[in-house]
Amino acid sequence: MSAGRSPSAGSGRGLADTFRRLIAITGPIGVAHYMAEANARYYAQADPFGAGGDFITAPEVSQMFGELIGLWLADMWQRAGRSGRPYYVELGPGRGTLARDALRAMKQAGLEPQVHFVETSEALRERQLAAVPQAQFHSDLSNIPFEGPILLVANEFLDALPVRQLLRTGEGWREVMVATDGERFVGVPGAQPMDAALPEDRRNLPEGTLIETSPAAAAIVHEVAARLVEQGGAALFIDYGHAAPRTGSTFQAVRRHEKVDPFEAPGEADLTAHVDFATLAQVAQAQGCRWLGTVAQGTWLRALGIEQRAAALGASASQHRDALASAMHRLTDAEEMGELFKVMGLAAPAWPDGAGFHPV
Numbered sequence: 001m002s003a004g005r006s007p008s009a010g011s012g013r014g015l016a017d018t019f020r021r022l023i024a025i026t027g028p029i030g031v032a033h034y035m036a037e038a039n040a041r042y043y044a045q046a047d048p049f050g051a052g053g054d055f056i057t058a059p060e061v062s063q064m065f066g067e068l069i070g071l072w073l074a075d076m077w078q079r080a081g082r083s084g085r086p087y088y089v090e091l092g093p094g095r096g097t098l099a100r101d102a103l104r105a106m107k108q109a110g111l112e113p114q115v116h117f118v119e120t121s122e123a124l125r126e127r128q129l130a131a132v133p134q135a136q137f138h139s140d141l142s143n144i145p146f147e148g149p150i151l152l153v154a155n156e157f158l159d160a161l162p163v164r165q166l167l168r169t170g171e172g173w174r175e176v177m178v179a180t181d182g183e184r185f186v187g188v189p190g191a192q193p194m195d196a197a198l199p200e201d202r203r204n205l206p207e208g209t210l211i212e213t214s215p216a217a218a219a220i221v222h223e224v225a226a227r228l229v230e231q232g233g234a235a236l237f238i239d240y241g242h243a244a245p246r247t248g249s250t251f252q253a254v255r256r257h258e259k260v261d262p263f264e265a266p267g268e269a270d271l272t273a274h275v276d277f278a279t280l281a282q283v284a285q286a287q288g289c290r291w292l293g294t295v296a297q298g299t300w301l302r303a304l305g306i307e308q309r310a311a312a313l314g315a316s317a318s319q320h321r322d323a324l325a326s327a328m329h330r331l332t333d334a335e336e337m338g339e340l341f342k343v344m345g346l347a348a349p350a351w352p353d354g355a356g357f358h359p360v
């Protein structure tokens, strides 16, 4: 990094150069490869959250988000018979805000779980430790203890995991690869036939159809589901995505609150793809795990009482009433985060239904 350049600009350019050299040697690389390396670089160096960063996540909008998640988990644990000493596990905890708010709400409900964070970014681990000093860190799920029930949360985690894109061309299915065109990166169909990678019922989709899959997201949900079945517990996956299967590219980049071209500056923007909740629910159920439902975030938060929570907080601090109303609107309104974001609930076979997933 040279003086006068921001760390993000310096190392981002470095990654673009690395990709260019790699592509010159090996030929085009898969979108999943590109996305995985770009996001690893992005999260390693940055604190992207909040008004001054690249994007704002729900826990950074309001404490009510983490509190309601904490109460949901405590409610599940209580109705499951307060079994064992549970573990609070969070995947990709960002600044640690959600965990801090959820743990405070759980404590008020009589639950003080051990805390385990799955986080690969050293820079963000430091932020998370400042917010939740008792947290223990892991790079993946494999070393989370095996003996007690797991209460797991992942907010805007799965959308950061790499996706593979398959395109139906005139010659059959091909993987979308990242190639160079001068200095630019562009998506091109790969040379290898990929028909065998598609389920039979999807192979006949028309030419031009693009299908995105995330083997990494499926692997995470598979592992979480297996743990819930084995140890007991419940999990919430919250992300923007679709509850029914769909086609088309959702690969995108966000930088300073604006959508930008995902091929423009690898390592400097947050790369995401919509989460395919339909497939993930099937993956979990194939493990024998209970799928509690996948509902819109606004519906779920309202069912959990966000309106009453905002009113209670506003009553004790009237100067914050407007800010609370606008935060609630942001989290629940269909035009904001309420509809595009979905909440998927999973639980161990013997655990109860989850609040907010069924009409009352």
Ligand code: SAH
Binding pocket: 039, 043, 049, 057, 058, 059, 060, 091, 092, 093, 094, 095, 098, 118, 119, 120, 121, 124, 139, 154, 155, 156, 157, 160, 161
């Ligand atoms: N949950 C937070 C942050 C979402 S951003 C919030 O809602 O504010 C994605 C988070 O996942 C970051 O903490 C990032 O460092 C982490 N992350 C991304 N890819 C990861 C991976 N493969 N393994 C572990 N953590 C990852």
